[in-house]
Amino acid sequence: MKAWEENIRRVVPYVPGEQPKEDKLIKLNTNENPYPPAPGVQKALREMNYDTFRKYPDPAVSGLVNELARWYQVQPEQVFVGVGSDDVLAMAFLTFFNSKKPVLFPDITYSFYKVWAELFQIPYETPKLDEKFQICREDYYKENGGVIFPNPNAPTGLVQPLEFVEDILNHNQDVVVIVDEAYIDFGGESALALLDKYENLLVVQTFSKSRSMAGMRIGYAIGSPALIRALHDVKYSYNSYTMNMPSQVLGVAALRDEAYFKETVRKIITTREKAKVRLRELGFVFPDSSTNFIFARHPQCSAEKIFLALKEQKIFVRYFKQDRLSEYLRITIGTDEEMEALFTFLEKFVNVR
Ligand code: PMP
Numbered sequence: 001m002k003a004w005e006e007n008i009r010r011v012v013p014y015v016p017g018e019q020p021k022e023d024k025l026i027k028l029n030t031n032e033n034p035y036p037p038a039p040g041v042q043k044a045l046r047e048m049n050y051d052t053f054r055k056y057p058d059p060a061v062s063g064l065v066n067e068l069a070r071w072y073q074v075q076p077e078q079v080f081v082g083v084g085s086d087d088v089l090a091m092a093f094l095t096f097f098n099s100k101k102p103v104l105f106p107d108i109t110y111s112f113y114k115v116w117a118e119l120f121q122i123p124y125e126t127p128k129l130d131e132k133f134q135i136c137r138e139d140y141y142k143e144n145g146g147v148i149f150p151n152p153n154a155p156t157g158l159v160q161p162l163e164f165v166e167d168i169l170n171h172n173q174d175v176v177v178i179v180d181e182a183y184i185d186f187g188g189e190s191a192l193a194l195l196d197k198y199e200n201l202l203v204v205q206t207f208s209k210s211r212s213m214a215g216m217r218i219g220y221a222i223g224s225p226a227l228i229r230a231l232h233d234v235k236y237s238y239n240s241y242t243m244n245m246p247s248q249v250l251g252v253a254a255l256r257d258e259a260y261f262k263e264t265v266r267k268i269i270t271t272r273e274k275a276k277v278r279l280r281e282l283g284f285v286f287p288d289s290s291t292n293f294i295f296a297r298h299p300q301c302s303a304e305k306i307f308l309a310l311k312e313q314k315i316f317v318r319y320f321k322q323d324r325l326s327e328y329l330r331i332t333i334g335t336d337e338e339m340e341a342l343f344t345f346l347e348k349f350v351n352v353r
Pocket of ligand 1: 083084085086087110150154180182205206207208214218219
């Protein structure tokens with residue numbers, strides 16, 4: 001090894017789902033929304049004045065912050081916006097997890113948490129989910145340097161009731177508790193209802209799933225003004241102009257179309273519930289999803305074989321070759337037609353074996 005190489009930080013990066021280049025495929029592997037963004041977003045895009053690209057964007061993202069504050073009926077001082085919730089979560093790790101005690105998150109969860117903890121050299125522990133993939137609340141009663149978990153959890157799809165989230169908060173009043181609600185619009189009750197009671201609570205959400213805007217990279221956190229101020233201080237110590245101008249403008253347009261948002265979320269939930277019935281008929285078993293994906297296994301069929309066979313048909317689902325997960329496929333809910341194509345193939349595959 002050369003001397004300069006010794007000073008390079010070595011990390012194992014997060015591996016995102018595949019983004020194949022071809023057009024004609026059914027993409028059920030990265031929990032994207034199968035429907036386009038709200039029509040108001042297209043209109044705002046058409047009307048955008050490209051001359052404004054000369055200028056730096058608003059570093060405070062005020063337009064979007066104010067619109068989010070209105071939507072959630074909080075103060076603008078309680079809102080932080082970032083480039084996707086990944087950016088918001090990374091900033092939150094950097095800002096709030098500075099203890100020598102370990103940060104706690106489940107062993108099976110969003111795999112980026114571990115990557116940020118390693119990158120920022122934050123000690124962490126990963127209490128095991130039980131055999132039904134449930135988070136054991138007692139694991140989060142011990143001393144720690146902070147707590148983070150997604151609700152609903154990913155990739156299991158399981159949601160916890162608000163009472164459970166409040167119990168975790170009750171037992172962790174001396175550290176920051178982050179609830180990652182990337183999928184909350186598809187089921188479950190948001191921890192936003194607890195904001196008034198717990199100033200150490202940070203709720204993180206995204207436009208990537210329920211608002212069909214993964215490509216625009218818009219995420220946000222809502223919490224007490226003290227938490228949001230701390231996040232801003234770290235952000236401005238790192239990069240002031242994170243969110244580009246089009247994302248700021250189009251994010252506002254997406255929020256203004258409430259009817260479209262509700263309708264697409266409703267369609268996805270309906271398709272998901274139908275998918276549960278079909279998958280059960282085919283012999284799949286899965287935790288009961290409250291998200292826009294289903295984490296399923298087939299007791300008689302290898303998940304890896306199904307994954308590869310589907311890929312040959314240009315149907316992409318997500319497969320994790322990892323301990324405790326390798327028997328499962330994570331299937332994003334697509335349109336009814338896309339799901340029908342999936343089931344038609346699975347019917348043949350599962351029965352022919
Ligand atoms: N949290 C969870 C639990 C996720 O599954 C994802 C999607 N990969 C994210 C956060 C990040 O999403 P985004 O950066 O697109 O907002």
